[in-house]
Amino acid sequence: MTIRIGIMGYGNLGRGVECAIKQNPDMELKAVFTRRNPETVSILTEGTKVCSASEAKDMAGEIDVLILCGGSATDLPVQTPEYAKYFNVVDSFDTHAKIPEHFAAVDEAASASGHVAVISAGWDPGMFSLNRVYANAVLPDGCDYTFWGKGVSQGHSDAIRRIAGVKDARQYTIPVESVLEAIRNGETPELTTRQKHTRECFVVAEEGADKAKIEQEIVTMPNYFADYDTTVHFISEEEMKRDHANLPHGGFVLRSGRTGWDLEHRHVIEYSLKLDSNPEFTSSVIVACARAAFRMKNEGQKGCKTVLDIPPAYLSAKSGEELRAHYL
């Protein structure tokens, strides 16, 4: 049985979901919904229609799972509870501090309507969360570490772009390798986010701009850069296009823990991602979660779920028999 998917919002994430659906033969892209004029939006999938967001609810009977590709700041807090009234939905809500609040709102809507709503699908929250929970369940005595990067931070790139004289900018967050190595070797230092990461900035300056002043403004910028070890490189527009067009990202989740009657043995669990395209990888996780949402709904489940509630086998297109025979 093919799972019929709708995409709400066609930016980097929506396009990533479209690509991921192409890789999963048990899924079919039924429609893309946009708040723009549908005639101005051209998508990659032949034969699939682009509709106005306002038409979505009328298509509830044709779509098994609606994937919400809006932003966490303003779109999803409204969209996810709203569309959970009519659809099984998946979102990638990633404002960690507001997850409990978002969960409560979505759970109320989805429980009332009898749909399954998976929130916070992606890699952090998402795959990283799974690894934090598994590692903590298995090693109750231990220390957790999450590192981000090497990867592009959009928020920090935007902050640089707002400086006078800056034409374009890309900021990479980079884990401190020596700290990672120490944890792998069994050390358990107490570390702030700042001690674990450095920041590298690539800047295209406007003609005649004062580069020394721009650099100074970057490295002293409060919250964003002031307390980090920050490097600034000025490059040409061509170099920016050639070398920094992608949105790579990734990171590391480690748990260093102890077992034994007197906690005499140490274990290090490490999970890492090295991603060429942050939005496409996030989309790939979302699409696997859409499969799980479809199955959970068909089982009679309802309400808000996260990756922590999903049996791993539900994410896979393969049968239980096949997974046990070849992947267990």
Next chain:
Amino acid sequence: MTIRIGIMGYGNLGRGVECAIKQNPDMELKAVFTRRNPETVSILTEGTKVCSASEAKDMAGEIDVLILCGGSATDLPVQTPEYAKYFNVVDSFDTHAKIPEHFAAVDEAASASGHVAVISAGWDPGMFSLNRVYANAVLPDGCDYTFWGKGVSQGHSDAIRRIAGVKDARQYTIPVESVLEAIRNGETPELTTRQKHTRECFVVAEEGADKAKIEQEIVTMPNYFADYDTTVHFISEEEMKRDHANLPHGGFVLRSGRTGWDLEHRHVIEYSLKLDSNPEFTSSVIVACARAAFRMKNEGQKGCKTVLDIPPAYLSAKSGEELRAHYL
């Protein structure tokens, strides 16, 4: 509510389970069962009784989950289906090729009796399986790699011990670092187990034994060593005791996959374990699975399950609210 645990079999694994229970305050060790004379078995937990294996069934009402700590070759194929008639059970059955058969036998018994039986808990099968399934679900187009080590292989150590003139031996399986590095950098070579690992042997020879002959017998031993890059070191009994008393192990699971409309972006997912004590880590996974078995049974589930069927949150002692607020 405390989860009452019984341990069947008190070797390295049974002792590891006992230690893990001490680290999990929601669990209580109710009894250890042994096929030996119970009076000859002394355990670490004060106030817990050691009973004869034959008494186990009479204690069905006092034990929520019975953890089966026997071997996969002959113990578990008999014990797991048998005890699933009376208890919720967890085992660490690790003969990969026979998992479907074991699953079927256990599922029949557990479904009939209304109990939950989790099989193949540990790290491979277990945590490694989870990572293979998650990575395949998220990246359908890609290549899988599993490496074992650095760690002690008991079977290979035993094979060396059977050679005339060998008093004691320890064999370490070691992943080939250059191959790991190539995969991390996006290469997707086709590799056999042999190309991914080397073998390092530490041997205590009997007095007057012909060391050159022993070394020759090791490196040419079919199946075990002949096709591997094998190193042999002769050491003293004191060195063996001092440097090789533990059973460290670990390994790596990687998936290198592609996304994008034309599969133009590459992603590498890596999971690794570095374990001081193979049996204690395995035991820690088993104990987390016992918690899940208890919860699934209380929900009304029954039959045979693997880690692939368990919602991750069920393994954790923490509540859904706490996990969402702090680990998601």
